[in-house]
Amino acid sequence: MTERITIRCRENGPLVLPANFAIVDHLGNEFTLPQGKEVIALCRCGNSKNKPFCDGQHKQVGFQAAEAAVKPDRTGGCETTSGGH
Ligand code: FES
Known part of the structure; x- marks a missing residue:
């Protein structure tokens, strides 16, 4: 069985x-992965000069990405953040 990995979305930054x-x-x-690192950052802003890896350009361009995963509610539906409809 393959180990399940977690990919973290950094707020306004790469996938780690x-x-x-x-x-x-x-x-x-x-691709050769950066050596000596425990984690790797993959670009999701599209501005890295070393794609698919993040090179920090997201900070220079003011990349905005703060999506949050939707938590399921206890009834199996989706939790809403406003009054719901
Ligand atoms: S996310 Fe870091 S350079 Fe694109």
């Missing part, structure tokens, strides 16, 4: 995940 994965390009060639 444990460095025990492989990432390949559209031709199937593997």
Whole structure:
């Protein structure tokens, strides 16, 4: 069974995940992961000069992303943040 990993969405920043994965390009060639890191940050702002990895450009461009996962309510539906409808 494959270990389940958690990918964290940093507020206004990259996706961060444990460095025990492989990432390949559209031709199937593997990118070399940054060495000596326990976690890897993947760009989600589109401005990195070292895609698919984050190089910190998201700060320079003022990338905004603060989505939050919707928690299911106890009845199996979706929790609402406003009065609901
Ligand atoms: S998320 Fe960091 S450079 Fe894009």
